[in-house]
Amino acid sequence: MQVQSSFAKHQTGTLYLVPTPIGNLDDMTFRAVATLKDVDLIAAEDTRNTKKLLNHFEIETRQISFHEHNTQQRIPELIAKLQEGTNIAQCSDAGMPSISDPGKELVVAAIAADIPVVPLPGANAGITALIASGLAPQPFTFYGFLQRKKSLQEEELAALAHHQATLIFYEAPHRLGKTLQAMITAFGADRQAVLARELTKRYEEFARGTLEELTIQAQEPRGEYVILVAPGPAEEDAAVEAANELPLREEIDQLIAKGMKPNAAIKVVAKDRGLQRQDVYAEYHEFKEDDE
Template identity: 70%
Template structure:
C-alpha cells in the first residue's frame, strides 16, 4: 500500500494536474492560475495552444511539450526533473488531463517513483453536459471516444446496450451522424439522448430527443463544433433468471457481486421491484 500526503514538505517535486477551460476562459480557477505561475515547468499537450492561455493570465512559466506522440521520450525526462525537486504542472488543451487526453502514463510513472500527484478541480465537458442534459445524472458511465471503424464501434455499442447508467461519449462533428446511425441500430430508435455542442462557448447548444430525431438533425444540419453525446440507460426490465427467486436484499448482493456499487444496486432493485429505496437500504445494512 502506498500512502500520499499531498502537501507534506519533501525534497521531491510535485506533479500538479491542472484542468484548463473547455471554451470559456473565465472558467479557469484562481488556484489553477496560481499553480501555473508557481510551478517550475508546464508540460502541455500543445504548447502553442497553452501559450494563448498563459498570455491571457500573464503566466510566464516555461513550457515543455507532452503529448501522445512523445510520451515514451518525455516521461523519463519529466520524472527525472520531479525527482530532483522540480515541480511540474501538466495540462491538456481543454478540460481534465488524462480524460481522453494525455496524462495517465505520467501519473503512473510519478506514483511508481513516490512522487506526489496533486489534482486540481476544474472544467470537464462530460459532467458539464450531464448535469444539464435532463437525463438521470447518476449512476453514469463515461466512455469517451468510440472506435472509428464501424464494425468495432458497433461491437462497443453492443457491449454497452444493456447498461442502465446514462452513457457519456465524446464525438467529433464529422462522425456524429454515422455514430447516431449505429446507435439507432444497436440501442433502438426511441432511446432518449442529448447532444451538447460547444459547451461554455457563445454558440453553446443542447439538442434533446430520441436517437432518430437527433440523427435526422445531424443529417440535415451543417454540424459544427465538438460534441458530448449522452444516451439514456437501458430501462428495459430484463431480469436474470437466477435472481427471480431471490429476496430484495439477496438481489442487491447479487448485483454487487456482478460489479455494481452498493448504492447503484439498491437503487436498481428498488426501482425494478417498486419498493422504497430507503427501506431497502436499511434492510441491506441491517439498520
C-alpha cells in the first residue's frame, strides 16, 4: 500500500498521527501498519517500546525519539525534515498521539509551517472505557491526568464538582487510592463512578459503584486505570439540596430576614420542597407558637 496524502498541492512531506494499541496488538489497524511501513521516519515516544511493535509487524522504518523531555529540541529538526519532503509518522507508546501523550506541539508547529497533518483513527483508553462503563456516554469530558500536587488537584476537582458531563480521568495504580479520596471530598461519597483497568488485555476489569465503594475495592491496585465519574448535580440543584437540609423553620426565617414576607417565604419553601403550602404554613406557625 502506498501512502497517499490528500494535500496534493503541497511540496512538503506529511505528518501522520498514528495510534498504537493500548494493550492488545490485534487492535493495530491495517492502515496504521501500512503507514508506518511507508513513511520515511517514525517519531516515537520511546524507541525501545515502539521497536517491539515494529518487530511484531515486520516494519523496518527508521525511528527518532520524540518525548516530553526533548520536544523543544526535536520540533525544529522534524519540521525541517518535513519541509524537505520527508514523510513522518508520530506515535506514542499506547493510544492516540497528543491525548495525555506527546504530539500537540508538533502538530501546532506543522500547521504553522503549512505542512499537511493526517490523523489516523485508532485505540483510545478513555473512549473504550466510556462505552462499557454504563454511565452517560455523552456529553463527556476527557480530563486525563490530574495535577499531582494536592492543592492544585483539589482546585481542579472542585471546579468539576457540578460539571454536567461524564468525567474521564487517567491514573497510575500507586496514586489511585489518594485520587479516589480526593474525589470523595470534591464530589461526595455517593457519586456513581467506574474503574476500568488493563483495557484490551488479559486481565481487563470494570468495577462499578459509588466513589466510596470503589475506594474500598481498590486496596491493591494493579495496572493503568481509567476513572469515570457520573455527571454532577447542577449548581442550582445543589443549592436547593443544601437548603433542604436546613430545618424548615430556619429556611423560612432566612428568607424573611432577607426581606421576604412570611407568606411569600412559606410559598417558596413549599414549592422547593414539593410540599403543600397549607402544610408548611401550619408547621411553621406551630413552631412559632411553641417558641412563644
